[in-house]
Amino acid sequence: MNDKPLLIFYIFLLSLIGAAFTGGKSPIEDERFIEHRVDLKKQQLQFYWKDEKGQVYRSLAALKQSLEAKGKKLLFATNGGMYQTDNSPLGLYIENGKVLKTLNRKDATGNFYLKPNGVFYIASDNKAYICTTEAFENNSKIKYATQSGPMLVINGKLHSAFQKNSTNLNIRNGVGILPDGRIMFVMSKKEINFYDFATYFQNAGCKYALYLDGFVSRTYLAEKNWMQTDGNFGVIIAETKE
Numbered sequence: 001m002n003d004k005p006l007l008i009f010y011i012f013l014l015s016l017i018g019a020a021f022t023g024g025k026s027p028i029e030d031e032r033f034i035e036h037r038v039d040l041k042k043q044q045l046q047f048y049w050k051d052e053k054g055q056v057y058r059s060l061a062a063l064k065q066s067l068e069a070k071g072k073k074l075l076f077a078t079n080g081g082m083y084q085t086d087n088s089p090l091g092l093y094i095e096n097g098k099v100l101k102t103l104n105r106k107d108a109t110g111n112f113y114l115k116p117n118g119v120f121y122i123a124s125d126n127k128a129y130i131c132t133t134e135a136f137e138n139n140s141k142i143k144y145a146t147q148s149g150p151m152l153v154i155n156g157k158l159h160s161a162f163q164k165n166s167t168n169l170n171i172r173n174g175v176g177i178l179p180d181g182r183i184m185f186v187m188s189k190k191e192i193n194f195y196d197f198a199t200y201f202q203n204a205g206c207k208y209a210l211y212l213d214g215f216v217s218r219t220y221l222a223e224k225n226w227m228q229t230d231g232n233f234g235v236i237i238a239e240t241k242e
Contacts, residue, residue, distance in 0.1 A: 030200065031189070032188055032189055032190055032192060033186050033187065033188055033189060033200060034186070034187050034189060034219055034221060034224060034226045035184065035185065035186050036076050036184075036185045036219075036221050036224075036239075037178065037182050037183065037184050037185075038076075038128075038182060038183040038184075038185070038239055039181075039182045040122065040126045040127065040128060040181075040182075040183070041126070043075075043239055043241075044239060044240050044241060045122070045183070045237065045238070045239050046144065046237075046238060046240070047080060047093075047094075047095050047144040047145075047146060047235055047236070047237055048063055048095075048235070048236045048237075048238060049089070049093065049095060049100065049234060049235050049236070051066055056087040056234070057233070057236055058087060058231065058232050058233060059229065059230055059231045059232065059233070060074075060077045060078075060218055060220045060228065060229045060230070060231055060236065061229035061230065063077060063236050063238060064077070064220070064229060067238070067240055071242065072240045072241070072242060073240060073241050073242075074220060074222075074238060074239075074240055075221075075222065075223070075238075075239045075240060075241060076185070076219075076220060076221050076238060076239040077219070077220040077236055077237065077238040077239070078173055078185055078187060078212070078217070078218065078219045078220070078236070078237055078238075079173065079212060079213055079216065079217055079218060079231060079233040079234075079235065079236060079237075080120075080146045080148075080212060080233075080234075080235035080236055080237040081093075081120075081146040081147060081148035081212050081213065081234065081235050082111070082112045082148050082149075082212075082213055082234070083233060083234025083235065084234070087232070087233065087234045088101065088234060089101045089146065089147070089234050089235055090104060090112055090147070090148075090234075091103065091104035091112065091117070091119075091133075091146075091147030091148065091149075092104065092119055092136075092145055092146070092147035093145065093146055093147070093234075093235060094121070094138075094142050094143070094144055094145035094146075095144060096143065096144075097124070097140075097142070097143055099138070103119075103133065103136065103138075103147060104133075104147060105133060111149060111150060111211065111214065112148060112149045112150075113149060114149055114150035114159075114161055115133075115149070115150070116132040116133060116134060116149075116150065116151050116154065116159075117132070117133050117147065117148065117149020117150050117151060117210075118130055118131055118132045118133055118136075118147070118148070118149060118150075118151040118208075118210045119131055119132075119133060119136045119145055119146070119147045119210075120145070120146055120148070120175050120210050121136075121142050121143075121144060121145035121146075122142070122143050122144045122145070123141055123142055123143065124141045124142065124143050125141070126143075127181060128177055128181065128182075128183045129177065129208075130151075130175065130176070130177050130208040130209065130210050131208065132151055132154065133147065133149075146212075146235050146237070148210055148211060148212050148213070149210075149211060150194075150211055151208070151209070151210055151211070152174055152176070152194070152197065152198035152201055152209040152210060152211050153176065153198055153201050153202050153206050153207065153208055153209040154208065155207055155208070156202070156207045157202075158195065158198045158199065158202060159194070159198060161194075162193075162194045162195040162198055163193075163195055164195050165193075165195075166193040166194065166195055167193070168193050168194065169191035169192060169193055170191050170192070170214045170215050171187070171188055171190070171191055171192075171214060171215045171217055172187070172188050172192060172194070172197045172211065172212075172213075172214055172217065173185070173186065173187035173188070173211075173212045173213060173217040173219065174186055174187075174197065174198075174201065174209055174210055174211045174212050175209065175210055175212060175237075176201040176204065176206030176208065176209030176210070177206055177207070177208050177209070178204065178205055178206060179205045179207075184201070184204060184206060184209075185219070185237075186200060186201065187217055187218075187219040194211070197211075216231065216232070216233070218230060218231040218233075
């Protein structure tokens with residue numbers, strides 16, 4: 001008896017089951033990246049900039065210490081977009097429904113201004129979205145938002161400025177929205193170009209993904225034994241539990 005057709009069917013069935021649990025395509029095993037997925041129906045995600053005294057957190061360590069003092073455990077954290085020399089967000093920033101920095105539509109040089117740039121936001125219905133700056137509308141139903149740039153993936157396609165064999169290499173972190181609505185945060189463990197970084201999101205099924213920042217990027221993810229706690233940031237995005 002030839003068991004090969006049965007084996008092929010079994011492998012195919014497992015791939016379908018894997019896709020069902022990952023919101024589309026199966027997880028990508030790539031040692032170049034540290035990845036974390038967040039389901040807002042089950043996990044608590046918030047944006048942070050300043051503490052109760054109006055002081056910028058700056059580092060993941062400072063945020064971790066502040067959260068622990070309130071009885072919260074930090075599960076994941078990463079810097080959430082580009083910032084100015086005073087650690088204020090370079091573009092739009094909304095926290096707990098309040099607009100603390102307005103949308104930046106300027107034309108200038110640098111990654112943030114490599115149009116189209118975009119906005120990552122969480123609405124009051126606890127659903128996450130990414131859109132281009134041009135498409136963004138503040139309908140007063142947004143809980144958190146951070147603007148950065150460039151967009152990595154736009155309607156399933158890579159940003160047109162990215163080149164496959166580019167020698168513009170750097171540490172990078174970004175965020176994408178998976179087909180099932182979950183958020184996918186990714187940081188490269190080594191220097192990488194924009195094309196390869198964006199392709200990772202595209203291969204995972206993200207129709208929209210946004211670049212957050214470059215060599216300054218840090219990620220804290222204890223479950224994967226990746227615990228960077230330094231940094232000097234503006235916005236920080238973090239998952240916690242009581």
